[in-house]
Every structure is written in C-alpha cells, then in structure tokens.
Amino acid sequence: MKDFGPKIPKQVLDWKASGEDAVYDRKTLYDYMDGGAEVYLAFDFREVFVRKFADAAGNEIVLDIYDLGSPAEAFGMFSCDRQDPEAGIGQGSEYGPGLLRFWRGRYFVSITVSGDEDRAEKAVLDLGKAVAPLLGPDGAPPEMIKLLPSAGLKPGKTAYFHNHVHLSNRYFVSAENILDLDERTECLFAEYGIAGGDSARLLVVRYPSPERARAAAESFRRSFLPQADADGTALTAAKKWSTVKTRENVLAAVFEAASKEYAGRLAEEAVRPPR
Amino acid sequence: MTSSMTRRDFMKGTAAVLGASAATAAFGQSGAAPAGKTRVVLVRHPEALDADSAFNEPVIQQMLDEAVSKLLDASDPVEAFKRLVKPEDVVGIKTNVWSFLPTPAPVEKAIKRRVLDAGVAEPNIGLDDHTVRTNPLFVKATALINVRPVRTHYLAGMSGCIKNYIMFAESQPDHHPDSCASLGSLFLLPQVKGKTRLNVLCALTPQFHGRGPHNFSRRYVWNYKGLIVGEDPVAVDSVGLRLIMAKRRIELGPDQEIPPVPKHIQIADTKYGIGTADPAKIELVKLGWLDDVLI
Numbered sequence: 001m002k003d004f005g006p007k008i009p010k011q012v013l014d015w016k017a018s019g020e021d022a023v024y025d026r027k028t029l030y031d032y033m034d035g036g037a038e039v040y041l042a043f044d045f046r047e048v049f050v051r052k053f054a055d056a057a058g059n060e061i062v063l064d065i066y067d068l069g070s071p072a073e074a075f076g077m078f079s080c081d082r083q084d085p086e087a088g089i090g091q092g093s094e095y096g097p098g099l100l101r102f103w104r105g106r107y108f109v110s111i112t113v114s115g116d117e118d119r120a121e122k123a124v125l126d127l128g129k130a131v132a133p134l135l136g137p138d139g140a141p142p143e144m145i146k147l148l149p150s151a152g153l154k155p156g157k158t159a160y161f162h163n164h165v166h167l168s169n170r171y172f173v174s175a176e177n178i179l180d181l182d183e184r185t186e187c188l189f190a191e192y193g194i195a196g197g198d199s200a201r202l203l204v205v206r207y208p209s210p211e212r213a214r215a216a217a218e219s220f221r222r223s224f225l226p227q228a229d230a231d232g233t234a235l236t237a238a239k240k241w242s243t244v245k246t247r248e249n250v251l252a253a254v255f256e257a258a259s260k261e262y263a264g265r266l267a268e269e270a271v272r273p274p275r
Numbered sequence: 276m277t278s279s280m281t282r283r284d285f286m287k288g289t290a291a292v293l294g295a296s297a298a299t300a301a302f303g304q305s306g307a308a309p310a311g312k313t314r315v316v317l318v319r320h321p322e323a324l325d326a327d328s329a330f331n332e333p334v335i336q337q338m339l340d341e342a343v344s345k346l347l348d349a350s351d352p353v354e355a356f357k358r359l360v361k362p363e364d365v366v367g368i369k370t371n372v373w374s375f376l377p378t379p380a381p382v383e384k385a386i387k388r389r390v391l392d393a394g395v396a397e398p399n400i401g402l403d404d405h406t407v408r409t410n411p412l413f414v415k416a417t418a419l420i421n422v423r424p425v426r427t428h429y430l431a432g433m434s435g436c437i438k439n440y441i442m443f444a445e446s447q448p449d450h451h452p453d454s455c456a457s458l459g460s461l462f463l464l465p466q467v468k469g470k471t472r473l474n475v476l477c478a479l480t481p482q483f484h485g486r487g488p489h490n491f492s493r494r495y496v497w498n499y500k501g502l503i504v505g506e507d508p509v510a511v512d513s514v515g516l517r518l519i520m521a522k523r524r525i526e527l528g529p530d531q532e533i534p535p536v537p538k539h540i541q542i543a544d545t546k547y548g549i550g551t552a553d554p555a556k557i558e559l560v561k562l563g564w565l566d567d568v569l570i
Contacts, residue, residue: 030448034373036429036490038451064488081486097494099487110488114375117493168454168535169429175454175538256530 059115071139362394432537459543509550
C-alpha cells in the first residue's frame, strides 16, 4: 500500500499533505478507528493507506484507500452505506457534504472532511479523480448479483455483505443472528418498487451448504414469521407481506411486500438458478 | 434463537421491546419518583448553543443544576450534589474524548463545579476517559459520575452511558461480539460496582446516524440542546434511544427508525440487573424548552 504514496498528490488546491502517511492492517486497524473497525474486518480487509491534508485554516481532508482483496469485497464495502448522489468517480461513487466514497478494482476509497465541508468540496472531488486512475484495472461486482430479479429493482440500492452486523445496519431484522450469517455467507439486500405498483425489500443469502440454508429458513420462520401459512408467508402488523424460500444453498427473504403474490414471486425468482 | 427481538417487535413500540423484567437496580433512588419507577430528567434550553453552535457555559450550568435538583427533589443544586457525593469521596468523572463528538467541556466543568461545591477537595476529583483503568484517582475512586454525548454506533446501535464504561474493561474487543451485548457487565466490575452516582447523557448535539470510516458525519448531528440525567444508566440510555429513534424516523424514514441492534440496553436490565430499560417503569420529567422535544 505504501506504493501509493509517491503517486498521490501532495497538494490539492489549498490543502497540503500534513503529517506522515500511515498504513494499517487487520491487526492495527483498531489503532486508526476508535470504534467501527469491525465494519471493515467483516469484509476481506487487508490494509488501508491514510493521508491527511490540511489548509491554512485548519480544515482537514482525510484520504483512506482500503485494499479489500477483491473487487467483490470492494463493491460490498461501498454498497453497504450508499445514500448520496453519484459522483462519477471510479466504478461506483457517491458524494455528499464532507464525504466522497467510491470503489475501483479491489479498492474502496473514502475521503472525509473535518471543518468547512463546502469549502473543501472541489478539493475532495479533485482528489478522488486523481486517485481513481491509480487503482485500476476495473473489477467485476459479485457474480451473485445475477440472482436478483431485474424487474422493479431500484438502482443504487443493492448492498452486498456477509454478516449480521451489516444486515442490521442496512435493514434491521432481528437483534439475534436468526439467519446464521457469518463471514462464509454471501448476502444481497435489494429494494424493489414500481410506480403505483408492487414494492418490497429482498434479502438473498448464499450459504456454504443447503443444510445451513434450510436451518436458517426454519429459524427465520420461527422467530420472524411465527404465524406464517403453509407457504411460509405472513401478513405483518404493518399490513405488508413477508416470506422466506430456499432452494439448495440459497435463501430468499422478502420484507414489506405490497401483496402476498408479489412476495412469493420475488422470493421464487431469487432462489431460481440463474439461466 | 427462539425469543429474539425482531423488527416486528420493535414496530409494536419501544416499550414492548425494552420492557422486560424489573431489574434489581444497583443504584440508589435518592429522589422521589413514583413507586416502582426510576426518574430520568430531560432538560433543554434554546440558548444552550449559540447561532454558531458554540456551547453556552452559564446556560449549561443552569441546565445541569435544574436537572439534578429535580432528579433528587432537592431545593438547590448544591444540596442535590451533597446527596450524591460526600466530602470524603474520591470522585472520578468518566468523560468521553471521541474526537468527532466529545463530551462538551462546559458539561464537564459544570459537574466538577458542583462536586467541589459539595465539599470534595479538588485533588480528589479526576476527569478521564481512555486511562481510567490505571489512573490512580480512578483506581481509588469511591464515586463515579458518568458523562458523555448520545450517538448511534455501528455495532452497539447506540453509544450512551452504558457503553461509556467500556474503558474500564480489560479487553474492549471482548465486548464487541453480539452487538456489544455484554456492556452492562462493566457496571459489575470491582472498580465500578455500586459507585456510579450520576449519569449525564449529553443531548446538546446528538448524532442520529453514522456514516464514513469513523461512523461520523456532521450531517447527522443536530442541535437538540438537551441533557438527559439520571441515577440509573440503563434508564438514561433507554430515554436516549427513544430520542435517537424519534429523530431517525423523521429524518431517515420509518424503515430506518431502529439503529442497528441496540440490544445491550435491554440486556443491561434483564441479564445484568444494573437498571431499568422499560419505558413504562421510567418517570421521564421534562424541564425547560419543549419545541421539537420528540419524546
């Protein structure tokens, strides 16, 4: 990661590099993050390169380049926290006041601002544009994404992750790990909506074995859908439909579906083997 | 996995989730809350921060004084603090120095001023965060005052007064699994047990959502201008959680109302018995400014 050092600008507009560059690995990440390191360790995090920039007024910009080991993991890290408009940097990006996030290849990048966020906007975006070419080549997002039904899929809302912590941050299902998620499970969370029509949220989990998928579905029914019908579908207190289905090692859980029929169809399509 | 809190439970209301068995509270009830209830005071003041979001020290002193007096039904703040600490006490003020949202210095000063007024000698008052385990004053402390801001946390759901004691742990990562479920056990450590006299959850500028590498973005901090004060850290955090959830519902929408897995608050009650999480068993007294109070 230190190879990045000479290639990254030492100055962006009025902001100059301040202090020594730093690199943290899985053992030392806690030294950098006072809380929150587990978020990165839950992915295949390898190292992070950190460079800080400061202007004359003491405003600070912090560049973090995370090596996630693979494009799928980098996409995952990016995808779990998307809320701002696309910034056109790297393979996927977003920018909002004080925060630029993007991914390219096996790298995920965040650029944060402490201080005057408006004043720093152009410098943040310029820095991102200067860093992105250094991270190539592009990589493919998780192949599992092809499991998602395409009709009604909301763009920019799909998250890829592994464990219960990330699911809870994306969509709270349960205080307990009722779906038995861990570093060996692959998860997609997606949102669906058609104007004036069907809408739902879909969780797809790929387990290491069919046995784990079936056990997780049973656990989910018992804890989340105790009043489900024979199809494993239930009407929740919010008058929305929820269901769970499995096929081989894949589980699909649907939340807040507008109709029972749509919940079932979405889950069925998600567990169907891709053509 | 048969009795877990699910989204369905949360949507029935916080009370259904956090409501649990009555805790065997480890904290004395010096005040006059209705029988069976633990009192928590929320005090707010429109001038706690100025137009530039700078803290107003005199107003914050006034807020703390009003809150602690009401908490204990005392006639004035000095009398109230005299009930909390004795002149012979060694008092450790456990603050929080997280760089993005630390405990405001005026709140620390306001507490220390009243501890001095209660007769505790200055050399016997300490203020610390990261080194409380080895700080000689905290090692020999006979009384603790717990003060920190309220904010969301990626693992624990909410960082409040319960989580503030993680620096007393021999190993902090040991308390991270299962959404920091074991945080309540920190109040049973020998260095801590039975010593916490007051909990002040700063809601002057709460953080209702976390983003970015350090789980902080100024966009998700708002000037609520409040302090949440109580003798019971679980009850204080339970009120703090209600505030965070109310703000998230407004700003992020109903589907994002629940911060990730704030189970440690309930477990502090049901498993560790260090306080009361059930809102039905908490007497929330609101003082001062009520605009956009949310709870």
